[in-house]
Amino acid sequence: MILSVLKNPIKILLIFFAVSGPAHAQTDIDGLMMQKNFFCVGPTISKSSWKNYWEGTFxxxxxxxxxxxTTAAMIMGNYGVTDKLNLLFGLPYIKTKASAGNLKGQKGLQxxxxxxxxxxxxxxxxxxxxxxxxxxxxxAPVSKYYIDLMPLAIGxxxxxxHLRVMADYEMGDWFATISGTYMLRSNVTLDRNTYYTTEMHYTNEVKMPDANDFNFRIGYRSSTWIIEAIADKFTTLGGFDITKNNMPFVSNKMDATKLGLHVKYDTDFVNGLSFVADANTTVAGRNVGQSTSFGGGVFYILDFSKKKKEETKK
Known part of the structure; x- marks a missing residue:
């Protein structure tokens, strides 16, 4: 049978084929903040692949x-309203493919x-x-991508x-960050009027289980380098296992534990320019692929502060 992602997303979200998390500048998942009237923006690209997966716990x-x-290209941005209040965005373009079989991969904005x-x-x-x-x-989705072809769907x-609570402790150049996130997910609709989970449903609406995520990172953080080890545990609060030799389904229970490494370098030859690189692997899971992911990105900080404007006028 044929085995039929975010963040995301997600993301910045975990999806079945386990897209690599985007490269980090000051993001929603770390303990860093952008300064007031500074805007950090840049592209990232990541590639994730897997051959083995968990069908339930098997x-x-x-x-x-x-x-x-899966290849994910994303544009990310972070604006400092104040030193303690930041606004962030991310928009990924996803492309999937399988090396065997007749199923065609998908691509598009997620x-x-x-x-x-x-x-x-x-x-x-x-x-x-x-x-x-x-x-x-x-x-929220920005395109009408097809979801009923897991794991080649792009989302x-x-x-x-999302609601996340985070604690970040920094002592000199060393730090530790821990966070917990609750994800409230809306129902989705299929392009068919019936489907089977653990029972028959005569509707095109699928109830999606909510999820939570726990993230821990520890490492070195200076004005030039950030090097951190990351552990991440994603768990859906409900759902059901993929049945034997069957396709996965959008409301399956999907759990994944990942270990990763993140490196950021702030250049000294161009003020505001930085490079990032990420790698992670799935060490345990349920109804997800055992993925290994690599990614990188380039970011630049624009200064919109009043002080900068006054200097320009002079």
Whole structure:
């Protein structure tokens, strides 16, 4: 049988073929903030691939698909309203393909993500500084992509609300960041009037389970380099397993544990220019591909501050 993503997204969201997370500047998932009236923007590109996957908790492969790969190109931006309040966005273009079989991959714009990031509390503890950060976000599809062909669909077409609580502790050039996210997902519709999960449904509407995500990162952070190790655990709050030798479905239970590495270099030859690189691998999962992902990006910071404008006038 044929085995039939975000963020995302997601994202910046985990989807079945496990797209690599986008490269990081100051993003919704780290403890960094953009300065007031500064705008950081740039493109990223990542590639994720897997051959083995978990059918429920059973690990297997699928010769009808071979290796499933996903390429994601994204434009990201972060504007500092104040030093403690940032507005962020991300928009990915996704392309999927399988190395075997007759299923054709898909491509197109996926979901636009918008986030508000706020430092709610900052306090000196011991020799370091602790920040409590709240992040709220919303993502929604910007194209009418087809979702009923997993894992070659480019997304799930579900409107999603995000609420994240984060703590970031920095002591000198060393830091640790932990966060937890709740994702409230809207129902989606199929291009057919019946479907089967664990029972027959005579409708085209599919109820999507909500999800949560826990992220921990630790590493080195200076004015020039950021090097961090990352652990991430994504869990859907409901759903059902892929049945034996069957296609996955958009409302399956999808759990994944990933380990990764992120590196950022702020150049000294061009002020405001930085390069980022990411890698991660899925070490445990349920109804997801055992993906390995690599990505990179280039970012530039634009200064819209009043001080900069006054200097320009002079």
């Amino acid at each position: 690990k297997r492969d699928n010769a009808n698909l071979g290796t499933v790969s 979901d636009l993500s918008l986030f508000v990031k706020w430092v709610a509390k900052e306090k000196k503890i011991g020799k370091g500084n602790l920040k409590a950060i709240l992040i709220g976000g919303y993502s 799930m077409h579900s409107k999603t609300g």
